[in-house]
Amino acid sequence: MSTPAEAPVVIVGGAMGGLRAAEALRRAGYTGGVKVVGQELHAPYNRPPLSKDVLSTVVTHEAVAFPERAATADVDWVRGVSATDADLEARTVTTDDGEVHPWKALVIATGLRARRLALPELPGRQAIRTLDDAIALRAQLTDVARIVVLGSGFLGCEVAATARKLGCDVTIVSPSDLPIVRPLGRLVAGEIQRRHEAKGVRFRLGRTVEHLDGEDRLTAVALDDGERIEADVLVEAIGSDCNSEWLAGTPLDLTDGIRADAAMRAVSTDGMAHDDVYVVGDIARFPNLMFDDVPRRVEHWNIPTDTGKRAGAVLASWLANDGSFADAVAQPFTPMPSFWSNQFELALQAYGLPSLADEDGIRLLDGELSGDAIVGYYRGDRLVGVVGLGMKAALLPYRATIAG
Numbered sequence: 001m002s003t004p005a006e007a008p009v010v011i012v013g014g015a016m017g018g019l020r021a022a023e024a025l026r027r028a029g030y031t032g033g034v035k036v037v038g039q040e041l042h043a044p045y046n047r048p049p050l051s052k053d054v055l056s057t058v059v060t061h062e063a064v065a066f067p068e069r070a071a072t073a074d075v076d077w078v079r080g081v082s083a084t085d086a087d088l089e090a091r092t093v094t095t096d097d098g099e100v101h102p103w104k105a106l107v108i109a110t111g112l113r114a115r116r117l118a119l120p121e122l123p124g125r126q127a128i129r130t131l132d133d134a135i136a137l138r139a140q141l142t143d144v145a146r147i148v149v150l151g152s153g154f155l156g157c158e159v160a161a162t163a164r165k166l167g168c169d170v171t172i173v174s175p176s177d178l179p180i181v182r183p184l185g186r187l188v189a190g191e192i193q194r195r196h197e198a199k200g201v202r203f204r205l206g207r208t209v210e211h212l213d214g215e216d217r218l219t220a221v222a223l224d225d226g227e228r229i230e231a232d233v234l235v236e237a238i239g240s241d242c243n244s245e246w247l248a249g250t251p252l253d254l255t256d257g258i259r260a261d262a263a264m265r266a267v268s269t270d271g272m273a274h275d276d277v278y279v280v281g282d283i284a285r286f287p288n289l290m291f292d293d294v295p296r297r298v299e300h301w302n303i304p305t306d307t308g309k310r311a312g313a314v315l316a317s318w319l320a321n322d323g324s325f326a327d328a329v330a331q332p333f334t335p336m337p338s339f340w341s342n343q344f345e346l347a348l349q350a351y352g353l354p355s356l357a358d359e360d361g362i363r364l365l366d367g368e369l370s371g372d373a374i375v376g377y378y379r380g381d382r383l384v385g386v387v388g389l390g391m392k393a394a395l396l397p398y399r400a401t402i403a404g
């Protein structure tokens with residue numbers, strides 16, 4: 001199918017992944033049209049502060065916005081619209097305002113949305129994914145507020161710590177038996193629970209919320225063991241769902257996000273990689289040969305940047321049509337997953353994929369768990385991840401070991 005030469009590259013999803021892909025296209029020398037179609041009205045902003053420092057002050061867009069760069073000043077931003085459909089043959093995307101956007105290449109950057117409890121809507125229920133979520137939550141975090149956080153992953157624990165620092169009464173309810181146990185393992189998870197409890201956070205582990213009390217507003221949550229906890233706010237931090245429904249009519253492999261190859265080209269269910277369709281950020285399920293060839297989604301802050309750069313560079317060489325494309329695709333792509341988390345005085349930093357470690361492959365490498373420490377995560381003999389509780393500088397040499 002031929003596309004008018006003047007059709008732009010269309011990037012769907014106007015957050016960090018979309019922005020980084022646009023910047024990378026320009027950096028790689030592509031000078032043609034770029035249009036970004038995004039649901040949010042805000043210019044791209046940084047999400048990590050939304051559950052941390054920004055949440056404890058006044059939350060504003062200026063506090064979290066990414067700086068605008070001259071190279072992308074001519075990008076056409078279409079904000080406040082959602083893609084509802086894509087046609088990979090006709091090379092179009094349709095949005096919920098009825099517009100049809102032709103493209104010569106498509107970048108998918110639609111990320112995730114907060115998963116919600118299947119319970120009736122009631123003021124006091126709060127997700128935390130967007131700036132608007134954080135603004136709404138901040139307004140409810142008064143020092144007399146009773147907060148129940150459902151979910152004990154990074155997000156749940158960060159919100160709990162921030163709310164507690166603001167003086168709120170905080171209970172974490174979670175189906176897990178330890179907080180943040182899946183990504184960090186039991187050794188570190190137990191220590192995180194201890195530190196939260198020392199600051200006055202209560203845990204109800206192995207439990208979930210079954211029922212909400214309140215007429216005009218939440219007054220209490222009922223747990224599945226019958227316990228009733230009085231609450232002004234229920235923060236639902238129970239994970240995320242991929243924003244991939246708009247691609248349902250395409251042949252793309254939409255299992256757990258959107259499958260991509262190591263060049264970040266979207267892959268169909270028959271295994272075919274599309275030279276004109278790319279996937280970046282949280283929604284991309286791609287192989288990282290630093291570990292193995294299994295495609296995985298990685299929800300860390302550096303991934304939209306690394307995959308955006310990779311997709312932009314490969315796509316620019318395809319658009320250049322100068323014979324460089326095969327080389328660009330063949331370049332190795334082994335981004336180092338890295339994430340951090342701040343909870344009370346704890347500054348946690350991680351490299352690699354600790355969740356790949358064997359069950360008995362988690363070892364204290366340095367320091368004391370109850371203070372500053374470095375914990376290693378091994379698959380067989382191989383270090384696949386490292387987590388620092390403090391000790392940021394001492395962590396760096398392990399990063400090189402993981403990279404191999």
Ligand SMILES: Cc1cc2nc3c(=O)[nH]c(=O)nc-3n(C[C@H](O)[C@H](O)[C@H](O)COP(=O)(O)OP(=O)(O)OC[C@H]3O[C@@H](n4cnc5c(N)ncnc54)[C@H](O)[C@@H]3O)c2cc1C
Pocket residue numbers: 012013014015016017018037038039040046047048049050051081082083084109110111112113128129130155243246280281282283299300301302303304338339340341342
């Ligand atoms: C509160 C919070 C705290 C975090 N803290 C950390 C941290 O401390 N450390 C760390 O490593 N990572 C952290 N992360 C993860 C990190 O922020 C994400 O990995 C990153 O934001 C993902 O960027 P993305 O562009 O891929 O996706 P998203 O940020 O999800 O952006 C996707 C964009 O696409 C839009 N969109 C969705 N569907 C459509 C559609 N159909 N049409 C048009 N637009 C659409 C969405 O509205 C959104 O703007 C945190 C995330 C959150 C939410």
